[in-house]
Amino acid sequence: MGICTSKPSSPSSPNLSPPNPISAKSDDNVNNTVPVKDSRKPQSSNVNVSGGNSGDADDEDSKDLSKDLENVKKSPFFPFYSPSPAHYFFSKKSSPARSPATGNASANSTPKRFFKRPFPPPSPAKHIRAVLARRHGTVKPNEVAIPEGSAVEGTGLDKNFGFPKNFGSKYELGEEVGRGHFGYTCKASFKKGELKGQEVAVKIIPKAKMTTAIAIEDVRREVKILRALTGHNNLVQFYDAYEDHDNVYIIMELCEGGELLDRILSRGGKYTEIDAKAVLIQILNVVAFFHLQGVVHRDLKPENFLFMSKDENSHLKAIDFGLSDFVKPDERLNDIVGSAYYVAPEVLHRSYSTEADVWSIGVIAYILLCGSRPFWARTESGIFRAVLKADPSFEEAPWPSLSSEAKDFVKRLLNKDPRKRLTAGQALSHPWIKNSNDVKVPLDILIFKLMKAYMRSSALRKAALRALSKTLTVDELFYLKEQFSLLEPNKNGTISLENIKAALMKHATADATKDSHIPDFFASLNALQHRRMGFEEFCAAALSVHQLEALDRWEHHARCAYELFEKDGNRAIVIEELASELSLSPSVPVHAVLHDWIRHTDGKLSFLGFVKLLHGVSSRNLAKTQ
Numbered sequence: 001m002g003i004c005t006s007k008p009s010s011p012s013s014p015n016l017s018p019p020n021p022i023s024a025k026s027d028d029n030v031n032n033t034v035p036v037k038d039s040r041k042p043q044s045s046n047v048n049v050s051g052g053n054s055g056d057a058d059d060e061d062s063k064d065l066s067k068d069l070e071n072v073k074k075s076p077f078f079p080f081y082s083p084s085p086a087h088y089f090f091s092k093k094s095s096p097a098r099s100p101a102t103g104n105a106s107a108n109s110t111p112k113r114f115f116k117r118p119f120p121p122p123s124p125a126k127h128i129r130a131v132l133a134r135r136h137g138t139v140k141p142n143e144v145a146i147p148e149g150s151a152v153e154g155t156g157l158d159k160n161f162g163f164p165k166n167f168g169s170k171y172e173l174g175e176e177v178g179r180g181h182f183g184y185t186c187k188a189s190f191k192k193g194e195l196k197g198q199e200v201a202v203k204i205i206p207k208a209k210m211t212t213a214i215a216i217e218d219v220r221r222e223v224k225i226l227r228a229l230t231g232h233n234n235l236v237q238f239y240d241a242y243e244d245h246d247n248v249y250i251i252m253e254l255c256e257g258g259e260l261l262d263r264i265l266s267r268g269g270k271y272t273e274i275d276a277k278a279v280l281i282q283i284l285n286v287v288a289f290f291h292l293q294g295v296v297h298r299d300l301k302p303e304n305f306l307f308m309s310k311d312e313n314s315h316l317k318a319i320d321f322g323l324s325d326f327v328k329p330d331e332r333l334n335d336i337v338g339s340a341y342y343v344a345p346e347v348l349h350r351s352y353s354t355e356a357d358v359w360s361i362g363v364i365a366y367i368l369l370c371g372s373r374p375f376w377a378r379t380e381s382g383i384f385r386a387v388l389k390a391d392p393s394f395e396e397a398p399w400p401s402l403s404s405e406a407k408d409f410v411k412r413l414l415n416k417d418p419r420k421r422l423t424a425g426q427a428l429s430h431p432w433i434k435n436s437n438d439v440k441v442p443l444d445i446l447i448f449k450l451m452k453a454y455m456r457s458s459a460l461r462k463a464a465l466r467a468l469s470k471t472l473t474v475d476e477l478f479y480l481k482e483q484f485s486l487l488e489p490n491k492n493g494t495i496s497l498e499n500i501k502a503a504l505m506k507h508a509t510a511d512a513t514k515d516s517h518i519p520d521f522f523a524s525l526n527a528l529q530h531r532r533m534g535f536e537e538f539c540a541a542a543l544s545v546h547q548l549e550a551l552d553r554w555e556h557h558a559r560c561a562y563e564l565f566e567k568d569g570n571r572a573i574v575i576e577e578l579a580s581e582l583s584l585s586p587s588v589p590v591h592a593v594l595h596d597w598i599r600h601t602d603g604k605l606s607f608l609g610f611v612k613l614l615h616g617v618s619s620r621n622l623a624k625t626q
């Protein structure tokens, strides 16, 4: 498409910056003992929440070590431990790491130190301690967090959910099939009527465990989101919710194939690329669906995906919306939620949205392909440090024998910058995935966010984006073509505001989206009311500059685009006019800020100005860079 002499290379080549081979970080106290916990045992006895303190938990696991080791020795999975690829390389910029030997800073002193013993395989993940502390109220350190059998009355909390109360008369409760931190799940069957004898799953959440308003709100939202999200093949089907004095009962379809975690373990940790892809396609599909509905799951982990049957090729279903929430396209959430091994860096920084789920899928993908966790430490704070600062290794077995596309895929999901991370829809368009059977790229909510920003941009920025869109490669265009066709253009290959509205209404289930975002979104596209958009303009509107910037060939893209912009778009502009094009507020010192954006020889936009313009500027972020 572009006129640059050298075409950008295919994105299938690994294109993320290599890990920083500056120094290795050894996690404090990591000795590779194995904190495997059995999720099937009642967990209240091993939940330790230090009174509302989400900070250092370094002592926490050590207490359980001997028990953990015992569990591991007994574990049938012990022989499958693979050598760990997860040694961490910290960047020069990272804060000094404590050396276990000296307790001193050692960030630059131990290049490429390897852990001597293998990492443990993935084990059931515990929730972040801050999550539990907020949900159970302040408890003393090392105390059992949940006051067993605490009275439902007298707490001052409203534990009425407004659900029907006749669970017992409709269902016959059967054996327990699974257990998590908040609830346990049993089989049940209809007592009478047409469906008599038909089996369902019932997640039972004891009201005694709902000791805070947040815990109660979580259950309300869990049911609300389950009700709102219906009709996806990879989502557990919700039937109804009941309550009585003691419990809430969530009735769902019964998944009889067990958790993805158990399947990973029973396979000895590793999946072939083909098998991993089959799992990841289903996960990405359903997560793209959540995101389009304005729902962020916030607790994606292998325990929260169930197979429908024991069959090898069984369908996978997402479960457990206990920590999920609605999020509007421009909104950022700030509560730290999830399970430590899977939590995204921006969640720990308390400013995140749907991209955080994609990070968790990156962690799952890493585990599927190599059998180890990308970010591991024996303590919660150690895991957090790794998530924030370490680059997972792609150098140890089996990574060298895996395809470069597989590695590129995982790296692009584990990009620490959420703006540069692929979305679920883009991940389904990645070269590693896109040619597999059963891949249908779903409508991506990112397209709408980007189009909204484009419609609000100045004519100059639109011209710059148009130039950049002409440098896109075949692989990048694949995703945009898929998205464009989902908006159902007319015969001339153009889309209107009506097409966009219709596509959103069709792909987003009404219930969920009413609560989230669609009405404001349409308002922002009003400028499209009297015209149609062709594919070329759509590419300019829906390309993500941040994501292109994450590629090795970004410089090339940008230079080519600037050449095109010089031919068709660049023009002489004075600083005041540029400031007004950018709608900068009068408080921005425009001469100081925009000085280098304009070429002094001819008064046109410089390369720097062009790149800045591509990113889109606001008075706020300009003020920040000052």
Ligand SMILES: Nc1ncnc2c1ncn2[C@@H]1O[C@H](COP(=O)(O)OP(=O)(O)OP(=O)(O)O)[C@@H](O)[C@H]1O
Residues within 6 Å of the ligand: 177, 178, 179, 180, 181, 182, 183, 184, 185, 201, 203, 236, 252, 253, 254, 255, 256, 259, 303, 304, 306, 319, 320, 321, 322
């Ligand atoms: N529909 C279902 N069919 C079969 N088993 C199920 C179903 N839903 C849940 N389970 C089983 O029950 C377990 C606990 O359910 P769930 O994950 O919803 O509980 P939780 O207490 O919220 O978990 P967590 O500790 O991860 O927050 C699951 O891991 C799974 O083994």
Ligand SMILES: [Ca+2]
Residues within 6 Å of the ligand: 180, 303, 304, 320
């Ligand atoms: Ca769960």
Ligand SMILES: [Ca+2]
Residues within 6 Å of the ligand: 180, 182, 299, 320, 321, 322, 323
């Ligand atoms: Ca849960």
